[in-house]
Amino acid sequence: MAKSMKDLVADARSRIEAISPADAHEAARSSDVILDVREPVELDSDGAIAGAIHIPRGLAEAQADPDTGKSNDALTAKRGGGGRVHVLCASGARAALAADSLRQMGYDTTVIEGGLEGWKKAGLALKD
Template identity: 70%
Template sequence: MTKSMKDLVADAKTRVETIRPGDAQAAQARGDLILDVREPSELDSDGAVDGAIHIPRGLLESQADPDTGKGHDALVALRHSEGCVHVLCASGARAALAADTLTTMGYSAKVIDGGLGGWKEAGLPIKS
């Protein structure tokens, strides 16, 4: 059976939790991580969450795996820990796929509800 991206995202969403943008911001202040999986051009055009780390979705697995030699220090530090990775994209589709992958890799991961749009609608700060 073949699946579309919409099917893959829907499937991933059955396995990952979501978190409200304000709750993700509060968790970040307590030491959790916000991970933005958008492309660099999207950060340039739409802004970014202050303090978030940026790893485009296509590079996530290599930077989340400490054995590749390309692991992102802040991300890898949360693997198998008490901390959580709160994943953000433009609307939530890529974030759901990324959070599902991270969970499979041993991370605690949640999707920030509504993506960057939800973050902005909540009135939370964005850096240009």
């Protein structure tokens, strides 16, 4: 049976935890990181989170795999117990898919509840 994107997102969400924006922000002050999987145009138009790693959803797996030659060192340092990766997008769909893929690759992941809008509603700062 063919699955819709909604089905794929629901399936991914069944395997990953969600975290509040405030808790993700606090965790990122220690050993965790925030991974923003929105597109560069979204960062420009809607704002970006200071200190977050920005990797578009379509490149997340390639940059999370140290064997590709295209990996992101700040992200791969979290693989296999180096801290959690809290994933964010605009609404949560892309973040859920990315977090589930990264989980399968050996990362400890969560999805930030509410995406960027949840971040803003929590009163958390964006990059100047």
